[in-house]
Amino acid sequence: MKQILQMHDVNYAYHNMDGETKALQDITFSIDEGEFVAIVGPSGCGKSTLLSMIAGLIKPEGGTIELSGSPLEESKKNIGYMLQKDQLFEWRTIYHNVILGLEIQHMLTAKTKARANELLDIYGLDKFKKAKPSELSGGMRQRAALIRTLVLEPDILLLDEPFSALDYQTRLTVGDDIGQIIKNEKKTALLVTHDLSEAISLADRVIVLTKRPATIRQTISVKFDLEEDTAMHRRNAPEFKHYFNQIWKELTQDGDDVKVSEPVS
Ligand code: ADP
DSSP, rough: OOOOEEEEEEEEEEEEEEEEEEEEEEEEEEEEETTTEEEETTTSHHHHHHHHHHHTSSOSEEEEEEEETTEGGGGGOEEEESSSSSSOOOOOOHHHTTTTHHTTTOOHHHHHHHHHHHHHHTOOGGGGTSSSSGGGGGHHHHHHHHHHHHTOOSSEEESSSSSTTSOHHHHHHHHHHHHHHHTTTTEEEEEEOOOOOHHHHOOSEEEEEOOBBBBBBEEEOOOOOSSOOOHHHHHSSHHHHHHHHHHHHHTTTTTOOOOOOOOOO
């Protein structure tokens, strides 16, 4: 299996007037092509720092990061980023929002436009191509934001708490929806979340971080014996509770003050 991401002994600390804030320590893991990996950890432990580093926004102080076998700085950095806010521009239609990345990267061709239209059609936004973002629900907006990222054919998608701005019920359906699209498109994804249920319902593997400076406490493979392996079916499966309690136990091992929902009994 081809490895898309490889992090080896990565360290990082923020330096400012008040001194040093160690954020990440000895982070080593890899992600295979097509894998969906979730990272969970206490609030403020260094999860966003980790993603910023993979996106090339900040450089590790120690260790190496490779994308598809090349050092990050030499690679094409073909990375998709999805954030809490969908960053859709109100003055552009949904179609024009979706092709924005293609425009910026000078990749707008008949072929890429056709792909944008195809994705909008497949994922139910065909009737909203000419609509403005404010005319769409929160879930549809996140879909449009995902399609904007997918048309750039990224090697890996980085998802930084992409559903946490939504209310609980919407978060469930949008999480399921976005997870399914990523699986259908066979994309490699790395999701950072403080929501254990979200991690278990979407990921093939969950990496549990300690409190800051984050180190890897445990990596848990998540496998469900389901005919139709969707997020909703996972949440209703008997294994779900087992994984939830296992990860919860790992997270709270040091009496860490974790901000996640309570374990299920
Ligand atoms: P998480 O995403 O897990 O909540 P972050 O990666 O955002 O955590 O932050 C990890 C730690 O680094 C936190 O303690 C945070 O306060 C600190 N931090 C984040 N950004 C900066 C910065 N620009 N300067 C100094 N400290 C920072």
